[in-house]
Amino acid sequence: MDKVMKKFFTELVEAPSPSGFEQPAQEVYRKFIARYADEVNTDVHGNVIAYKKGKGDLRLMIVGHADEIGLMISYIDDNGFIHFTPIGGVDIALLPGSRVNIYHEGELVRGVIGRKAIHLLKPEERKDAPKLESLWIDIGAADRKEAEKRVGIGDPITFSPGLEYLQGDIITSKATDNKAGVYVVAAVMKELSKENIDCNLYSVAAVQEEVGLRGARTSAFGIDPHVGIALDVTHATDFPGMDKNTLGDIRLGKGPVISVGCNINPMVFKLLKKAGDTAKVKYQIEAAPRATGTDANALQVNRAGVAAGLISIPNRYMHTQNEVIHLEDLASAAKMLAEFARMISVDTNFIPGV
Ligand SMILES: [Zn+2]
Numbered sequence: 001m002d003k004v005m006k007k008f009f010t011e012l013v014e015a016p017s018p019s020g021f022e023q024p025a026q027e028v029y030r031k032f033i034a035r036y037a038d039e040v041n042t043d044v045h046g047n048v049i050a051y052k053k054g055k056g057d058l059r060l061m062i063v064g065h066a067d068e069i070g071l072m073i074s075y076i077d078d079n080g081f082i083h084f085t086p087i088g089g090v091d092i093a094l095l096p097g098s099r100v101n102i103y104h105e106g107e108l109v110r111g112v113i114g115r116k117a118i119h120l121l122k123p124e125e126r127k128d129a130p131k132l133e134s135l136w137i138d139i140g141a142a143d144r145k146e147a148e149k150r151v152g153i154g155d156p157i158t159f160s161p162g163l164e165y166l167q168g169d170i171i172t173s174k175a176t177d178n179k180a181g182v183y184v185v186a187a188v189m190k191e192l193s194k195e196n197i198d199c200n201l202y203s204v205a206a207v208q209e210e211v212g213l214r215g216a217r218t219s220a221f222g223i224d225p226h227v228g229i230a231l232d233v234t235h236a237t238d239f240p241g242m243d244k245n246t247l248g249d250i251r252l253g254k255g256p257v258i259s260v261g262c263n264i265n266p267m268v269f270k271l272l273k274k275a276g277d278t279a280k281v282k283y284q285i286e287a288a289p290r291a292t293g294t295d296a297n298a299l300q301v302n303r304a305g306v307a308a309g310l311i312s313i314p315n316r317y318m319h320t321q322n323e324v325i326h327l328e329d330l331a332s333a334a335k336m337l338a339e340f341a342r343m344i345s346v347d348t349n350f351i352p353g354v
Helices: 003-014 023-033 123-127 144-148 176-192 214-223 266-278 295-300 327-343
Strands: 039-042 048-052 059-065 070-076 082-087 099-104 107-114 136-138 156-159 164-167 170-173 200-206 227-235 257-260 284-287 307-315 323-326
Touching: 003 023, 003 176, 003 327, 023 039, 023 048, 023 176, 023 200, 048 176, 048 214, 059 176, 059 214, 059 295, 059 327, 070 144, 176 200, 176 227, 176 307, 176 323, 176 327, 200 214, 214 295, 227 266, 227 295, 227 327, 257 266, 266 307, 266 327, 295 307, 307 323, 307 327, 323 327
Parallel strands: 059 200, 059 227, 227 307, 257 284
Antiparallel strands: 039 048, 048 200, 070 082, 070 156, 082 136, 099 107, 099 156, 107 136, 164 170, 170 323, 257 307
């Protein structure tokens, strides 16, 4: 991944975008992709859809969700401390001691999630995981009146940590879930921008995946694709405590992960592997015997059915303030998916058994 693309990914992860408040990240995506697409539109739901016209009639939709998990202000008490509720799947046990960013009418307010110090916890309190109602955010305000000058009920909150390099291209940041997917669909559009391909390509940065696959659903209805590929993250199993017998063997830096199972069209699965081989990138396979918890699920059951696929980036510590991924896996996913887009046309048969 070159410097320009690393900068684009850094801007994506650092732009705040809790579900329902995605537009700062969408703005980064719009700006980047405008020069590579024939058209860029934002729909009423907030999805950003970049389009490249093809020679043929097939419509291929590739989608990464732009939203990240976060918190929201629910109550400000008389002493100016802020109480909050999660947006998406937040692990409450990881919150105490975190720094957070609150966004109030476009202004950034820094805060700290407070908890009683360990010295002061009663023995039984030490044993229990912290509960949402025992935590608060401290913005340094003297009382409610002072706090309300800077923040308000409903303000979105993100974790604070931005992108840092651990070793080589292994990075840590908040929100790699799923700016990784947004990065890949943008990189595919860039890679194909000077080529004449058969399929019509729609690269979508979708909203509200973390709260129920909602943006992929509305954007897929509008685009009405024949083939739809979701880009997301999946759990790496290469760190202590992960059970490969049940979770499989998924490693950072060993390439993007192609899912197989009922949520995935068999021809899409076959062609994604072929595309990976042609593009000479490493890839891994993940068993997905149920409907996945990703946008691939919304894609597959759109209208009368879509030939769906899922490519995932291996991710350590998903939904924490400091997720870890390998940037090379992103670059490989983009190469593989660009090759897939070159391969397919209206003549490709995606109907199973026929
Ligand atoms: Zn997620």
